[in-house]
Amino acid sequence: MEIRGKVHEIGAVQQVTETFKKRDLIVAYAENPQFVEYIRFEATQDRVSIFDNLAVGDEVEVSFNLRGRPWTNPQGVTTYFNSLVAWRVTKLANTAASAPSYADNIPAPVDISNSGADDDDLPF
Known part of the structure; x- marks a missing residue:
């Protein structure tokens, strides 16, 4: 699987x-720039170095495997975990001059933990 985004x-x-x-x-x-998703990928063992040449703000394509x-637990309750395990990260060429990038204007994450309990205008 692959996904494109901004580091x-x-x-x-x-x-x-x-x-x-x-x-x-x-x-x-930012498939939909109004609702940016922050996706965590992990690299393990000898693959931890694939993130070495990256910088915050780089446009990248991440190739990954979905694992679950x-x-x-000791009480007998089963929980399921998913991991996105990166195996290749490719920096994308700067195409800002030819076409605007969907990730150029990504807003900062918003802290919604202090919002009121009566706020029912969530987008989902």
């Missing part, structure tokens, strides 16, 4: 265990 954040390499490391990449995906797994 929003690049995480540091996390050494989870002695033999396992990972790194996150947050991409602003169950986890059962």
